[in-house]
């Protein structure tokens with residue numbers, strides 16, 4: 001299928017992009033890497049009359065430290081995240097996640113902002129922003145918002161982005177010393193999207209116990225979510241294999257799982273429990289390695 005006809009715009013700066021978005025309203029869509037938008041247009045699921053390509057706006061690209069946080073521009077590609085030394089040092093889970101998205105072609109052109117704005121229920125980053133406690137920064141002609149990761153996804157393919165807003169960057173607060181993170185996913189055999197993906201961040205306290213444990217799970221149903229019952233069971237404890245194994249039985253508590261052609265809801269919940277167990281153990285091992293370095 002071919003997309004419906006559209007006008008193509010490529011503004012050089014964010015002010016021009018916002019003015020275009022404002023003047024064309026619902027008839028316009030932002031174009032980032034195009035890996036979700038263009039297929040949707042070809043299927044005529046979306047028929048924007050105007051495409052606003054933000055690929056020429058340099059300020060939206062790259063990974064930098066800003067005010068004790070790692071700020072990742074919305075137009076930063078998956079490959080740039082996967083290969084960033086800063087991301088590898090601060091958030092190995094994020095580097096891991098970017099490195100297992102799709103194939104090299106998607107990773108070279110697809111962007112973190114495009115992925116989070118599209119909000120696919122099986123995308124990888126939604127689990128990461130929950131585990132790493134990120135804030136998402138948006139801008140419009142009338143101001144902007146800083147949105148907590150917990151409030152970003154609002155339903156199937158729906159986010160907190162308001163009409164006229166552009167997602168400009170994703171901020172990950174600097175982790176305390178002795179913090180480890182990890183991401184493990186069971187990929188779909190064809191698309192590589194997450195059948196289940198679990199991201200974990202945990203800090204090793206001075207007393208050797210787990211602090212600030214956060215577990216983000218994607219691939220469950222319409223939005224990613226935290227495995228709160230498992231987090232609560234392990235917070236303040238020594239994460240021995242037995243303790244994590246026991247708590248992993250709570251990883252699916254309170255979470256809704258989809259039935260689909262690939263897996264039943266029960267099988268998906270089982271994968272959530274086993275993947276959460278391994279991801280927590282991997283993050284804990286990294287936290288302990290940092291403590292002994």
Ligand SMILES: Cc1cc2nc3c(=O)[nH]c(=O)nc-3n(C[C@H](O)[C@H](O)[C@H](O)COP(=O)(O)OP(=O)(O)OC[C@H]3O[C@@H](n4cnc5c(N)ncnc54)[C@H](O)[C@@H]3O)c2cc1C
Pocket residue numbers: 029030031032033034035036037038074075100101102103106109110111112113114115117118120122123124125161165166167168191192193194
């Ligand atoms: C074969 C294939 C396999 C894939 N496998 C995976 C996978 O394993 N894991 C995974 O997570 N993803 C996967 N993806 C999705 C991929 O990561 C895409 O890059 C991503 O979903 C969309 O990013 P994009 O930059 O291409 O955005 P686009 O397709 O350009 O845009 C997507 C949507 O977001 C909006 N948008 C884009 N940027 C902004 C912004 N800054 N502000 C506001 N709105 C914006 C657009 O208007 C559009 O509605 C796969 C895609 C394909 C085609």
